[in-house]
Amino acid sequence: MAKIIVIHGSPRKYGAVTKLASIAAKGVEDAGGTSEIIYLYDYRIKECLGCVSDDTKYCRFPCIIIDDDFNTIGEKILESDGFILVTPVYWYSMCGAMKNFIDRLTSMENMIFITGRSLLEGKVAGLIATGNDSGTILTLAHMMIVLNSMGVHIPGWAIAYHHSMDDVTEDDQVILDSYNVGYNVAKLADIVKNSGTWYKPDVDPKSLASLASSEAEKYKAQLEERKKLFEKLLGSGKN
Amino acid sequence: MAKIIVIHGSPRKYGAVTKLASIAAKGVEDAGGTSEIIYLYDYRIKECLGCVSDDTKYCRFPCIIIDDDFNTIGEKILESDGFILVTPVYWYSMCGAMKNFIDRLTSMENMIFITGRSLLEGKVAGLIATGNDSGTILTLAHMMIVLNSMGVHIPGWAIAYHHSMDDVTEDDQVILDSYNVGYNVAKLADIVKNSGTWYKPDVDPKSLASLASSEAEKYKAQLEERKKLFEKLLGSGKN
Amino acid sequence: MAKIIVIHGSPRKYGAVTKLASIAAKGVEDAGGTSEIIYLYDYRIKECLGCVSDDTKYCRFPCIIIDDDFNTIGEKILESDGFILVTPVYWYSMCGAMKNFIDRLTSMENMIFITGRSLLEGKVAGLIATGNDSGTILTLAHMMIVLNSMGVHIPGWAIAYHHSMDDVTEDDQVILDSYNVGYNVAKLADIVKNSGTWYKPDVDPKSLASLASSEAEKYKAQLEERKKLFEKLLGSGKN
Amino acid sequence: MAKIIVIHGSPRKYGAVTKLASIAAKGVEDAGGTSEIIYLYDYRIKECLGCVSDDTKYCRFPCIIIDDDFNTIGEKILESDGFILVTPVYWYSMCGAMKNFIDRLTSMENMIFITGRSLLEGKVAGLIATGNDSGTILTLAHMMIVLNSMGVHIPGWAIAYHHSMDDVTEDDQVILDSYNVGYNVAKLADIVKNSGTWYKPDVDPKSLASLASSEAEKYKAQLEERKKLFEKLLGSGKN
Numbered sequence: 001m002a003k004i005i006v007i008h009g010s011p012r013k014y015g016a017v018t019k020l021a022s023i024a025a026k027g028v029e030d031a032g033g034t035s036e037i038i039y040l041y042d043y044r045i046k047e048c049l050g051c052v053s054d055d056t057k058y059c060r061f062p063c064i065i066i067d068d069d070f071n072t073i074g075e076k077i078l079e080s081d082g083f084i085l086v087t088p089v090y091w092y093s094m095c096g097a098m099k100n101f102i103d104r105l106t107s108m109e110n111m112i113f114i115t116g117r118s119l120l121e122g123k124v125a126g127l128i129a130t131g132n133d134s135g136t137i138l139t140l141a142h143m144m145i146v147l148n149s150m151g152v153h154i155p156g157w158a159i160a161y162h163h164s165m166d167d168v169t170e171d172d173q174v175i176l177d178s179y180n181v182g183y184n185v186a187k188l189a190d191i192v193k194n195s196g197t198w199y200k201p202d203v204d205p206k207s208l209a210s211l212a213s214s215e216a217e218k219y220k221a222q223l224e225e226r227k228k229l230f231e232k233l234l235g236s237g238k239n
Numbered sequence: 240m241a242k243i244i245v246i247h248g249s250p251r252k253y254g255a256v257t258k259l260a261s262i263a264a265k266g267v268e269d270a271g272g273t274s275e276i277i278y279l280y281d282y283r284i285k286e287c288l289g290c291v292s293d294d295t296k297y298c299r300f301p302c303i304i305i306d307d308d309f310n311t312i313g314e315k316i317l318e319s320d321g322f323i324l325v326t327p328v329y330w331y332s333m334c335g336a337m338k339n340f341i342d343r344l345t346s347m348e349n350m351i352f353i354t355g356r357s358l359l360e361g362k363v364a365g366l367i368a369t370g371n372d373s374g375t376i377l378t379l380a381h382m383m384i385v386l387n388s389m390g391v392h393i394p395g396w397a398i399a400y401h402h403s404m405d406d407v408t409e410d411d412q413v414i415l416d417s418y419n420v421g422y423n424v425a426k427l428a429d430i431v432k433n434s435g436t437w438y439k440p441d442v443d444p445k446s447l448a449s450l451a452s453s454e455a456e457k458y459k460a461q462l463e464e465r466k467k468l469f470e471k472l473l474g475s476g477k478n
Numbered sequence: 479m480a481k482i483i484v485i486h487g488s489p490r491k492y493g494a495v496t497k498l499a500s501i502a503a504k505g506v507e508d509a510g511g512t513s514e515i516i517y518l519y520d521y522r523i524k525e526c527l528g529c530v531s532d533d534t535k536y537c538r539f540p541c542i543i544i545d546d547d548f549n550t551i552g553e554k555i556l557e558s559d560g561f562i563l564v565t566p567v568y569w570y571s572m573c574g575a576m577k578n579f580i581d582r583l584t585s586m587e588n589m590i591f592i593t594g595r596s597l598l599e600g601k602v603a604g605l606i607a608t609g610n611d612s613g614t615i616l617t618l619a620h621m622m623i624v625l626n627s628m629g630v631h632i633p634g635w636a637i638a639y640h641h642s643m644d645d646v647t648e649d650d651q652v653i654l655d656s657y658n659v660g661y662n663v664a665k666l667a668d669i670v671k672n673s674g675t676w677y678k679p680d681v682d683p684k685s686l687a688s689l690a691s692s693e694a695e696k697y698k699a700q701l702e703e704r705k706k707l708f709e710k711l712l713g714s715g716k717n
Numbered sequence: 718m719a720k721i722i723v724i725h726g727s728p729r730k731y732g733a734v735t736k737l738a739s740i741a742a743k744g745v746e747d748a749g750g751t752s753e754i755i756y757l758y759d760y761r762i763k764e765c766l767g768c769v770s771d772d773t774k775y776c777r778f779p780c781i782i783i784d785d786d787f788n789t790i791g792e793k794i795l796e797s798d799g800f801i802l803v804t805p806v807y808w809y810s811m812c813g814a815m816k817n818f819i820d821r822l823t824s825m826e827n828m829i830f831i832t833g834r835s836l837l838e839g840k841v842a843g844l845i846a847t848g849n850d851s852g853t854i855l856t857l858a859h860m861m862i863v864l865n866s867m868g869v870h871i872p873g874w875a876i877a878y879h880h881s882m883d884d885v886t887e888d889d890q891v892i893l894d895s896y897n898v899g900y901n902v903a904k905l906a907d908i909v910k911n912s913g914t915w916y917k918p919d920v921d922p923k924s925l926a927s928l929a930s931s932e933a934e935k936y937k938a939q940l941e942e943r944k945k946l947f948e949k950l951l952g953s954g955k956n
Binding site (some may be wrong): 489491492493496497498499501502504541599600601615618619620622623626627628629630631632633634635636637646647648650653654657658661662665666669670673676677678679681683686687688689690692693694695696698700701704 | 838
């Protein structure tokens with residue numbers, strides 16, 4: 001049974017983010033999982049201090065910023081099998097509060113350099129964005145690649161979005177999609193449970209580089225042919 | 240045993256794309272999978288005609304453009320468990336040849352409206368981008384969300400990139416990452432095999448909308464409080 | 479003589495953001511302008527409350543959040559001819575502090591709905607992003623379109639970026655580019671001064687719609703031809 | 718009087734791209750400019766061969782690919798003061814045909830390395846994207862930063878977009894915005910005419926690096942303070 005955290009990123013609890021978060025939570029439950037909604041604005045999440053750029057050893061979990069609530073939410077994510085971020089779209093992107101939260105997740109990812117493993121590796125995530133105007137895909141594409149770079153799996157159909165002034169409850173597509181974000185995150189989280197670690201660092205780059213070079217070497221004649229062609233074209237044109 | 244197709248998107252077979260593609264293929268094999276590299280430039284892939292905008296029924300697989308090679312590659316992807324796209328970065332994005340290929344994949348995704356299912360649903364993908372300059376993350380974020388929107392799973396650490404004039408074989412990070420793209424795509428493809436369909440369309444949007452509205456309704460007092468506060472602030476400022 | 483504000487978005491004043499900001503400032507001065515560097519982390523910029531979604535009239539400049547420093551910086555921008563944002567790259571995007579600042583600029587842009595004009599219309603901006611890893615172009619592309627959507631002009635060569643662990647002072651390209659960001663922002667700001675308002679809202683959409691429809695109408699035969707072709711292809715394929 | 722080329726990127730001449738292109742052209746004319754619409758699908762634009770990666774000298778204008786129509790369009794752009802790209806949105810991005818066109822523009826930009834100047838430097842551009850679904854902002858942000866990186870100015874309010882199945886003629890916002898894209902591109906093109914070259918390469922990076930280092934040096938005490946704080950926090954936490 002997958003445990004999924006739903007992170008609600010809007011200052012407005014009576015609006016679209018709450019609606020879509022609750023639909024995603026229903027999807028989680030229908031897939032046999034349990035869900036908990038965290039309202040980000042109920043917590044104080046300070047800005048990241050960028051300590052990792054001073055010395056990578058400073059950036060670890062729990063985050064060394066201990067006078068706010070990030071670590072509390074971090075612990076919940078740590079104990080979960082996956083999570084769903086639901087954000088309002090502010091200027092074609094997640095809101096600043098959600099961005100600060102993402103920035104602070106670095107403390108969990110950077111454990112790669114402390115213990116060898118990102119604390120988010122192997123978790124499963126989904127993403128929902130809602131706004132009055134366009135920009136949802138830029139928002140979601142950015143969030144998706146960030147999470148993936150922290151070691152998080154993204155199931156098919158892991159996104160839902162709404163980009164209009166109409167109420168989200170009148171938009172069947174975002175309703176079905178949000179439900180499926182919940183359903184698929186919980187389903188994949190169940191499936192990948194107990195599948196061990198993912199990133200394999202113990203590979204010899206030298207031997208892979210050598211294999212790569214031999215493969216490219218096979219085509220070196222193509223370079224000569226191309227150069228011959230380009231020289232001929234250069235001469236023939238008015239260039 | 241996962242069958243993974245590696246799509247090579249560069250006109251230059253003696254370069255970085257070949258090198259990283261071969262490293263990803265090695266990762267696939269080390270995870271117990273089999274790989275096949277397809278050189279996109281060996282095939283003729285015409286531009287999408289946008290027939291779906293005339294009538295959604297025209298867009299289906301095999302694509303109705305039958306005088307080029309797209310359907311041949313499409314068949315290979317259909318028979319695979321997953322695929323890895325390796326693209327050179329041209330202007331902060333995949334090259335035009337790869338974009339045409341992606342545009343034509345619509346014929347596989349749009350089967351949603353013909354048979355009810357995207358032909359790519361449940362497959363697993365990874366992505367590699369290499370260029371002399373920046374723009375790799377914009378390239379990869381775009382490609383990732385496109386594939387995910389076609390129903391494709393993205394395993395953690397599914398990306399690798401190189402953004403410099405140096406040879407990729409001197410960049411240990413992109414070597415390890417490309418290997419892991421292959422390894423993780425094959426590993427997840429094995430794990431999710433036989434897990435059935437993913438998108439559940441048979442959900443009642445009305446009942447979900449009603450659940451969503453009740454949830455938001457619980458917080459309606461917050462709206463009144465906020466408005467009261469904003470009115471007060473409006474009066475107090477120099478606005 | 480153009481007055482250009484340089485917004486410094488890093489918590490680390492001894493690092494790359496300071497270096498590139500000072501180079502951009504030099505470019506401004508060499509173009510005959512004056513520059514002032516604002517260190518964002520010296521100010522308290524709270525998260526946007528999203529009041530515009532409650533009622534568009536709440537969102538105006540000065541922002542109704544009056545217990546922080548946003549309006550002070552807003553005033554400086556208001557009095558300027560242009561500005562340059564210099565941000566560290568946190569997860570392929572501007573840092574949360576800069577995002578909060580951008581979110582709060584909504585109060586200046588949303589004056590469209592209060593007085594008919596964005597307070598940023600006609601200003602000129604440039605953008606610099608620096609980080610240890612990739613993601614600079616995604617960062618800059620996002621920032622650029624946001625500012626443009628607020629009515630800001632972007633001169634050619636308005637971006638500079640650095641994406642490596644090396645010191646920025648060893649990267650001649652980012653040095654030259656940062657200088658040119660400053661130079662070109664100041665130069666264009668001088669050129670566009672006194673060129674009046676830009677967005678023309680007093681246009682009749684109905685007559686433009688009619689012109690547009692007539693233009694498209696000229697090609698209606700193409701639709702018929704295409705449909706005929708697609709029907710034939712549908713029949714001929716194995717679809 | 719500004720000469721503006723409107724590049725129409727859709728295979729469907731009876732649709733939204735034609736409508737918005739004609740509205741933008743009207744805006745150009747109302748600003749006192751002249752416009753010419755180029756239908757990209759009437760021309761054959763082959764894929765870029767990536768010759769610049771073999772040797773930068775191969776990539777120049779006219780492009781060495783001389784058996785297609787790119788150079789014809791390139792000449793038109795060369796003679797213009799600005800241009801407007803109007804693209805359908807295919808998978809959250811410009812269509813493959815437009816991407817091939819952008820890739821081929823490298824031949825004009827890369828003149829930097831042949832003659833010292835991008836042939837697009839100082840031109841002015843605007844962008845319009847239209848599709849049935851979301852993805853317009855990702856499309857436009859990408860296109861905007863590409864053009865800017867070629868030396869092109871982007872006037873405020875240079876974008877227009879439509880993201881729905883409804884006809885564009887029913888969307889007053891995209892109509893007004895498309896008109897303003899045309900108007901503002903022509904207006905800025907007039908203003909910046911005869912303003913000379915923009916990118917200044919003749920700057921000494923060493924002296925700028927030295928200035929930058931001195932500026933950062935002023936804040937070196939902050940680094941020590943931060944490290945002291947982080948060490949203390951590291952000890953105090955459960956890390």
